[in-house]
Amino acid sequence: MSSQEIPEEKYLPSEQGDAHHGGVAVADDPFADPGLPVHKPRIQDIDERAARRSERTVAFLFTLSMLATIGFIASYVIFPVDKIVYIFPIGKVSALNFSLGMTLGTALFCIGAGAVHWARTLMSDVEVAAERHEIAAPPEVKAQVLQDFADGARESGIGRRPLIRNTMIGALAMLPLSAVVIMRDLGPLPEDKLRKTIWAKGKLLINDNTDEPLRPEDVLVGSLTFARPEGLDEHAHDFQTQIAKAALMIVRIQPDDIKDKQELAWSHDGIVAYSKICTHVGCPISLYEQQTHHVLCPCHQSTFDLSDGARVIFGPAGHALPQLRIGVNDEGFLEALGDFEEPVGPAFWERG
Amino acid sequence: MKKLSARRRHPLAAVVVLLFALAATGGLYAAFAPAGKAQADETAQSLAIEEGKKLYAVGCASCHGTGGQGSSDGPSLVGVGSAAVDFQVSTGRMPAQQPGAQVPKKPAIYSQEQIDQLAAYIASLGAGPITPTGKQYDPAGADIANGGVLFRNNCAQCHNFTGEGGALTNGKYAPNLEDVSPKHIYEAMLTGPQNMPSFPDSTMPEKQKKDIIAYLQNVNGEKSTSPGGLKLGGLGPVSEGLFGWIFGLGALIAVAVWVAAHTAKAKKS
Numbered sequence: 001m002s003s004q005e006i007p008e009e010k011y012l013p014s015e016q017g018d019a020h021h022g023g024v025a026v027a028d029d030p031f032a033d034p035g036l037p038v039h040k041p042r043i044q045d046i047d048e049r050a051a052r053r054s055e056r057t058v059a060f061l062f063t064l065s066m067l068a069t070i071g072f073i074a075s076y077v078i079f080p081v082d083k084i085v086y087i088f089p090i091g092k093v094s095a096l097n098f099s100l101g102m103t104l105g106t107a108l109f110c111i112g113a114g115a116v117h118w119a120r121t122l123m124s125d126v127e128v129a130a131e132r133h134e135i136a137a138p139p140e141v142k143a144q145v146l147q148d149f150a151d152g153a154r155e156s157g158i159g160r161r162p163l164i165r166n167t168m169i170g171a172l173a174m175l176p177l178s179a180v181v182i183m184r185d186l187g188p189l190p191e192d193k194l195r196k197t198i199w200a201k202g203k204l205l206i207n208d209n210t211d212e213p214l215r216p217e218d219v220l221v222g223s224l225t226f227a228r229p230e231g232l233d234e235h236a237h238d239f240q241t242q243i244a245k246a247a248l249m250i251v252r253i254q255p256d257d258i259k260d261k262q263e264l265a266w267s268h269d270g271i272v273a274y275s276k277i278c279t280h281v282g283c284p285i286s287l288y289e290q291q292t293h294h295v296l297c298p299c300h301q302s303t304f305d306l307s308d309g310a311r312v313i314f315g316p317a318g319h320a321l322p323q324l325r326i327g328v329n330d331e332g333f334l335e336a337l338g339d340f341e342e343p344v345g346p347a348f349w350e351r352g
Numbered sequence: 353m354k355k356l357s358a359r360r361r362h363p364l365a366a367v368v369v370l371l372f373a374l375a376a377t378g379g380l381y382a383a384f385a386p387a388g389k390a391q392a393d394e395t396a397q398s399l400a401i402e403e404g405k406k407l408y409a410v411g412c413a414s415c416h417g418t419g420g421q422g423s424s425d426g427p428s429l430v431g432v433g434s435a436a437v438d439f440q441v442s443t444g445r446m447p448a449q450q451p452g453a454q455v456p457k458k459p460a461i462y463s464q465e466q467i468d469q470l471a472a473y474i475a476s477l478g479a480g481p482i483t484p485t486g487k488q489y490d491p492a493g494a495d496i497a498n499g500g501v502l503f504r505n506n507c508a509q510c511h512n513f514t515g516e517g518g519a520l521t522n523g524k525y526a527p528n529l530e531d532v533s534p535k536h537i538y539e540a541m542l543t544g545p546q547n548m549p550s551f552p553d554s555t556m557p558e559k560q561k562k563d564i565i566a567y568l569q570n571v572n573g574e575k576s577t578s579p580g581g582l583k584l585g586g587l588g589p590v591s592e593g594l595f596g597w598i599f600g601l602g603a604l605i606a607v608a609v610w611v612a613a614h615t616a617k618a619k620k621s
Contacts, residue, residue: 043618084577094579120616208505209556217554224549226505251549286509287520289547296521298509303521314521 036127044121054121061114068107075099194351195343197229197245199324204230205248205273205334213333214250219271222290225250226276229336245344247276248324249286253293253307260309266325268334273324274310277345278302280317295321318347397472404473407466411447420477425451432543433480434471439539441467443532445546453523454546481542481552488558489538491566499567502560506551514571516586520547530572534565 044051079096086092137145158165204213208226219225227248233239255270263272274295278285283299293307302315310321322344325337343351359365409418415426422428429437440446444458462470471483504513512518515529524547529537541561544550551561570576572586584591 040617040619042616044616046618084579087581090578090581092577093581094577097579098581116611120611125616207555209502209560214555218552219555220550220552222544222550223552223555224506225551225555284509287526288549289520289524290544290549291547292521294521298518301521 036129039126042121042125051122054117058114058118058122061110061117065107065110065114068103068110072100072103072107075103194345194348197339197344198232198242199229199246199336199339201336201338202329203336204329205250205326205336206230206232215332216268216271216328216334219250219252219334221252221254221270223252224286224288224290226286227273244282245277247284248273249276249288249295250274251288251290251293251306257293257307259307260311263307263309263323266323266337268326268328271326271334272306273326273334273336274304274306275322275324275340275344277321278317279312279319279321279344280315280346282345285321400469400472401476403466404469404471407462407470408473411462412470415448420474429474429477431478431480432474434475434483435481435539436543436545437471437474438467438483439536439543439545441470443536454525457527481539484535484538484542486535489534489562489565491534491562491569494559494562494566496563496566496570498560499563499565500571502556503564503567506556507564510548512587514586515568516572529568532568534569537561537565537568 044054075096079099081094081096083095084092085095085098087098090098153159205227206212206229207214207218208228213230214225214227227250228243229246229248232242232246236242250271250273252271253267255264255267258264258267258270258272266272276284276286278297278299280297280300280302283297285295285297285302285304287296287298288294288306289296293305294313295304295306295310297303297315297317300316302317303313304310304317304321305313306321310323312318312320319342322340322342324340326334327337329335408416408420412426412429415423416429417423417426420429422430437446441462442460442464444460445455447461448455449458460467468483474480475482503511503515507515510518510520510526511529512526517526517528519525526548532540538561539545540548541551541556541564542553584595
């Protein structure tokens with residue numbers, strides 16, 4: 001049952017290694033274990049003065065580390081946060097950041113360097129072989145374990161009482177179901193949140209820069225404007241959730257240059273409003289080239305042609321950018337004529 | 353007074369009176385006739401247009417057409433305005449050296465006076481954005497924090513968070529804004545050079561443009577600082593991570609190899 005029964009000598013680093021020292025007649029057996037090489041002393045092992053020197057070096061490194069730590073604390077106290085100094089060749093840097101980094105780096109490096117130097121020059125460097133013991137257990141141990149198992153099974157009577165055995169299996173199999181049911185509490189179901197944004201008929205397009213509603217004459221050909229829906233308060237608790245879906249980019253294209261009929265019909269006099277969320281993995285996308293009308297996504301280089309229904313012309317995106325139908329209300333402001341017709345952002349399982 | 357009246361019959365008295373009268377007449381004329389100055393300005397303006405037209409015919413017409421109507425080699429310049437001309441010519445982008453994905457910045461080949469003449473001529477072809485005055489683009493006193501918000505919302509997608517620039521499609525790129533003067537930044541926002549969209553005053557008012565210029569000068573100008581040091585081009589976490597993996601880990605591995613390769617034995621074997 002226990003390893004005590006096995007002769008101890010087998011596990012210890014044996015003296016065999018030493019027997020090999022001094023070389024083996026290779027000619028007899030070319031694959032013979034050459035054993036460990038002859039131990040050679042270091043200068044510190046022979047010369048006491050050299051050992052002292054090494055000792056002093058290690059102590060010096062550790063002392064330097066202590067001084068650097070004191071320097072760290074001193075820098076923290078001395079330098080104000082906004083003090084800027086010029087340091088060649090890095091440039092104008094914060095004195096506090098620079099001194100904290102240098103002192104902490106020195107403190108850590110000196111501990112490491114000191115420890116390495118100590119280990120290499122002063123600690124014992126005699127090679128020690130710790131041989132592995134055999135993985136397989138001895139036959140008597142194996143027999144004992146199997147016997148114990150059989151005894152246990154017989155004494156518990158599991159083979160003779162199938163009712164207990166079966167109900168136990170049933171109980172254990174059912175138990176994880178409670179964990180599965182509790183998972184329902186991980187969060188509300190998404191419902192139609194992935195399909196809907198807060199854009200709705202009559203909502204004005206608010207300029208992100210000025211917080212004023214946009215008029216068609218504000219948007220010039222070749223310009224780029226970002227808009228959000230009217231009534232979306234920046235301090236509302238769900239602002240991020242809503243703007244992440246409702247963000248809009250507005251450009252104006254000469255109506256003659258718009259190739260897609262639906263795009264033209266959903267625009268107002270060449271002003272087109274597209275979702276700013278890439279349909280690949282949802283990065284905000286607005287690298288608009290005003291001459292080609294291409295929009296590039298900075299994350300994975302998906303490219304959309306805004307003059308052709310925001311068709312994907314390059315990259316991994318699977319869908320065209322959703323377009324928002326816009327018009328002009330009685331007061332001459334741009335307004336949405338409804339929500340996006342398709343889900344914005346990346347595709348999801350049920351999107352189809 | 354006595355002294356003056358005593359000399360009123362002096363032979364030169366008439367001359368002195370005449371001089372006074374002439375000076376008074378001239379002064380009054382100058383004071384009450386500002387129309388003449390405007391006239392002179394208009395003449396200077398039409399002179400500039402004439403000079404600009406000559407420069408245009410030599411330097412620009414081969415691509416943009418003899419009347420600025422554009423050709424297969426260059427876009428129409430009708431309605432681009434003097435601001436666009438000032439930006440393109442004084443940053444050396446125009447005249448272009450060769451066609452390509454994007455015309456790069458290079459030393460300007462026209463003097464400011466010639467650029468103003470060219471701009472006057474192009475502006476006379478059709479109304480467009482006017483070259484801004486120093487008061488319009490001077491960032492002194494602007495709101496740097498608001499400029500940062502505006503820059504990240506409108507500009508950072510292409511020009512990176514601190515205006516370091518970035519790549520676009522098919523060889524096009526958003527240039528680094530480090531050495532760009534406030535005037536040129538203002539003109540670029542106003543006119544949208546090459547593939548950059550414009551940000552007209554109707555959607556981004558003059559004050560906001562100033563804020564953006566102030567932000568750029570703060571983070572990417574001559575006087576801007578880099579508190580952390582070694583900003584590695586300011587390109588963001590990807591370049592910083594790459595630097596850490598290659599040089600940071602590389603240095604650790606090199607030190608480990610060096611430590612292991614140097615024996616501490618007294619006799620080298």
